[in-house]
Amino acid sequence: MRAATIRDREIVIEEHPDPTPGSGEVLVRVHAAGLNGADMMQRRGLYPAPPGSPQDIPGMELAGEVAAVGEGAERFQVGDRVMGIVGGGAQAELVTAHERVLMGVPDGLDWAPAGGLPEVFTTAHDALFTQAGLRPGERLLVHGGAGGVGTAAIQLGRASGARVTATVHREELREQVAALGAEAIPAEGFAAHGPFDVILELVGAPNLSENLQALDTGGRIVVIGVGAGAKAEINLLALMGKRARIHGSTLRARPLEEKALAARHLEREVLPLFVSGDLRVPVAEAFALEEAAAAYERFAAGGKLGKIVITV
Amino acid sequence: MRAATIRDREIVIEEHPDPTPGSGEVLVRVHAAGLNGADMMQRRGLYPAPPGSPQDIPGMELAGEVAAVGEGAERFQVGDRVMGIVGGGAQAELVTAHERVLMGVPDGLDWAPAGGLPEVFTTAHDALFTQAGLRPGERLLVHGGAGGVGTAAIQLGRASGARVTATVHREELREQVAALGAEAIPAEGFAAHGPFDVILELVGAPNLSENLQALDTGGRIVVIGVGAGAKAEINLLALMGKRARIHGSTLRARPLEEKALAARHLEREVLPLFVSGDLRVPVAEAFALEEAAAAYERFAAGGKLGKIVITV
Numbered sequence: 003m004r005a006a007t008i009r010d011r012e013i014v015i016e017e018h019p020d021p022t023p024g025s026g027e028v029l030v031r032v033h034a035a036g037l038n039g040a041d042m043m044q045r046r047g048l049y050p051a052p053p054g055s056p057q058d059i060p061g062m063e064l065a066g067e068v069a070a071v072g073e074g075a076e077r078f079q080v081g082d083r084v085m086g087i088v089g090g091g092a093q094a095e096l097v098t099a100h101e102r103v104l105m106g107v108p109d110g111l112d113w114a115p116a117g118g119l120p121e122v123f124t125t126a127h128d129a130l131f132t133q134a135g136l137r138p139g140e141r142l143l144v145h146g147g148a149g150g151v152g153t154a155a156i157q158l159g160r161a162s163g164a165r166v167t168a169t170v171h172r173e174e175l176r177e178q179v180a181a182l183g184a185e186a187i188p189a190e191g192f193a194a195h196g197p198f199d200v201i202l203e204l205v206g207a208p209n210l211s212e213n214l215q216a217l218d219t220g221g222r223i224v225v226i227g228v229g230a231g232a233k234a235e236i237n238l239l240a241l242m243g244k245r246a247r248i249h250g251s252t253l254r255a256r257p258l259e260e261k262a263l264a265a266r267h268l269e270r271e272v273l274p275l276f277v278s279g280d281l282r283v284p285v286a287e288a289f290a291l292e293e294a295a296a297a298y299e300r301f302a303a304g305g306k307l308g309k310i311v312i313t314v
Numbered sequence: 315m316r317a318a319t320i321r322d323r324e325i326v327i328e329e330h331p332d333p334t335p336g337s338g339e340v341l342v343r344v345h346a347a348g349l350n351g352a353d354m355m356q357r358r359g360l361y362p363a364p365p366g367s368p369q370d371i372p373g374m375e376l377a378g379e380v381a382a383v384g385e386g387a388e389r390f391q392v393g394d395r396v397m398g399i400v401g402g403g404a405q406a407e408l409v410t411a412h413e414r415v416l417m418g419v420p421d422g423l424d425w426a427p428a429g430g431l432p433e434v435f436t437t438a439h440d441a442l443f444t445q446a447g448l449r450p451g452e453r454l455l456v457h458g459g460a461g462g463v464g465t466a467a468i469q470l471g472r473a474s475g476a477r478v479t480a481t482v483h484r485e486e487l488r489e490q491v492a493a494l495g496a497e498a499i500p501a502e503g504f505a506a507h508g509p510f511d512v513i514l515e516l517v518g519a520p521n522l523s524e525n526l527q528a529l530d531t532g533g534r535i536v537v538i539g540v541g542a543g544a545k546a547e548i549n550l551l552a553l554m555g556k557r558a559r560i561h562g563s564t565l566r567a568r569p570l571e572e573k574a575l576a577a578r579h580l581e582r583e584v585l586p587l588f589v590s591g592d593l594r595v596p597v598a599e600a601f602a603l604e605e606a607a608a609a610y611e612r613f614a615a616g617g618k619l620g621k622i623v624i625t626v
Binding site: 206210226228234235236239240242243246252 | 445518519522537538540544545546547548549550551552553554555556557558559560561562563564567568
C-alpha cells in the first residue's frame with residue numbers, strides 16, 4: 003500500500019507492506035484522514051507514535067470502508083463505513099484499528115468530514131464534559147476557536163446549552179467562527195470578556211495567567227495543547243481563592259479501554275447531532291494522498307477554519 | 315463577653331458586646347476553639363475575615379453549648395453540644411453560627427478535641443473525597459503530615475482504604491505520625507517514594523514541580539495551603555502527559571450552602587468514625603482563653619503534632 007511517510011522531517015509517499023488485522027482488529031480501506039497538531043509535532047521528531055503504531059506513517063484519525071476483519075472482531079462487516087482514532091498510521095491506503103475504537107459513520111456524512119471528525123470531536127467532548135463537567139448555562143471560553151478542536155468545542159458547547167466565547171487570532175475568520183455559535187473575540191485581552199466557568203486551552207503557557215484571571219469561582223481550565231509553550235508561572239493562591247482546577251489531557255497515550263469508552267460516549271452523545279444537522283465538520287481544504295506534503299504545509303501555515311483532510 | 319482580639323498584629327483579651335443570634339442562627343457558649351493557619355495569617359493582616367464575620371476576633375471553628383436560638387432555628391435546643399466552622403469570631407466566650415453549619419458533638423468526644431475537629435476534618439474530607447475523588451486502594455501523599463489538616467487527612471485516607479504516605483519535616487514527630495496510619499517520610503526527596511494517585515498540598519509552591527513528578531497517570535493534586543509560597547512554575551506538557559489535574563481550594567470563602575453541605579457530609583461520613591474510635595483529634599496543647607497570645611506563639615513555633623486549642 004501507499005502511505006504518507008516521515009523521512010528526514012519531510013512527508014513523502016512510499017510503498018509499505020499491507021497491514022493485517024490482529025485479534026479483535028479491523029482492516030480499513032481509508033477514504034479520508036484528518037491532520038492534527040500532533041502530526042505536525044511528529045513530523046518534526048517531537049512526538050513519537052505510541053508503541054504498536056507505525057512509527058513512520060502519521061495520521062491519528064480516519065474514515066473508510068472495512069476491508070477485512072481479524073479473529074474475534076464482530077462489531078463490523080466488510081464494506082461497513084467506519085471512522086475512529088488510532089495511535090498512528092491513518093494517512094495511508096490501509097490501516098488496522100481495534101474494532102472497539104471504531105464508530106459507524108452517520109448516514110449522510112461525506113468521507114472528508116468523517117475523516118476529520120474523530121480526533122477533534124473526541125478531544126473536545128472528553129475535555130468539556132468528561133473532564134471539565136461543563137453544564138448547561140455555563141460560560142465557556144474556547145481558545146483557538148478557528149482550529150479543528152476549536153470548531154468542534156464551540157459547536158458542542160453551544161449544543162449543550164453553554165454560552166460560548168472563542169478567541170480567534172485572525173480577524174478575517176471571526177465571522178465564520180461566530181456562525182458556529184460563539185462570540186468571536188481577539189486573543190488579546192480576552193479576560194475582559196469573562197468571567198468564564200470553563201476554559202479550553204489549546205495555545206499553552208502564555209495564556210495561563212490570564213486564564214486564571216478570567217475564571218469565575220469554581221471554574222475549570224482544561225489544557226489540551228501547548229503549541230505556544232509548556233512552562234508557565236502559576237499563582238496557587240489565586241487557584242485556591244477561586245476554588246478552581248486545571249486539567250491536563252491528551253488522547254493519544256491513553257490505553258485501548260479509555261479510547262473505546264470515549265468512542266462509546268461519542269456514538270451516544272455526539273453522532274446523533276450530525277444526523278440532525280446540529281453539528282458539522284468544517285473542512286478547510288482536502289488534499290489527495292499524493293499531495294500530503296502540501297496538506298502539511300497548508301496546516302502549518304495556519305489561517306484556516308476547521309480541518310485539513312487527506313483523501314485517498 | 316471576653317474574646318481574643320487582634321490589635322496591632324497582637325492577640326489581646328478584650329470585652330465585646332454579646333452577639334445575638336439572627337434568623338436561623340444559634341448562639342453558642344464556646345467551650346473550645348481550635349487555631350488554624352488562617353488565624354495566623356489574619357493576625358498578620360493578610361487574610362481578613364469574610365463580610366458578616368467579626369473582623370477583629372479570630373477563630374474559625376468551635377465546640378460549645380447552645381445558649382440561645384434565633385428566629386426560625388430548629389435544629390438544636392438550648393444546652394445541646396454543638397460544633398462547626400464559622401467565618402470568624404470563635405475564639406470568644408460567645409459566638410453566633412447558622413444552625414445548618416453546626417453539627418452535634420459525638421458522644422464521648424471531649425470539648426478540646428471537638429473544638430479542634432471541624433476545620434481540619436472538613437478541609438481534609440472535602441479535599442480528598444469531594445474534590446480529588448480518592449478511591450480505596452489509591453496511594454495518597456499528605457504533605458505536612460504532623461499538622462492539623464495532615465493528621466486528619468492521614469486518618470481519613472487510612473479509614474477509606476487508601477495507602478497513605480506523609481511528609482514530616484521534624485524527625486522527632488515521625489513515629490507519632492506513623493501511628494496514625496501513614497508511612498512517615500522526610501520532606502526532602504519525597505518523589506522517590508511515589509508514584510501517588512492523590513497529593514494533598516499544604517506547603518505550597520516549592521513542592522509543585524516535585525509533586526507533578528511524583529504523580530501517577532490520572533493523578534490529582536489538591537492545593538489547600540501555600541504557607542511556603544504561592545507562585546510556582548508549572549510544566550503544562552507534563553500535566554497533559556499524566557492526564558493530571560490540580561485543584562485549588564479554601565473553605566472560608568464559601569457561601570453558607572456549601573459549608574452546610576460539607577457539614578452534612580461530615581455528619582454522615584466522618585463523625586460515626588469518632589464514635590467507633592477509628593478517628594481521633596490529636597490535641598498538641600490546650601490554652602485557656604486568657605492565654606490566647608501564648609497559644610498563637612505555640613502554633614507559630616511549629617513542631618507540634620495535631621491541634622492547638624483554646625478552651626473557654
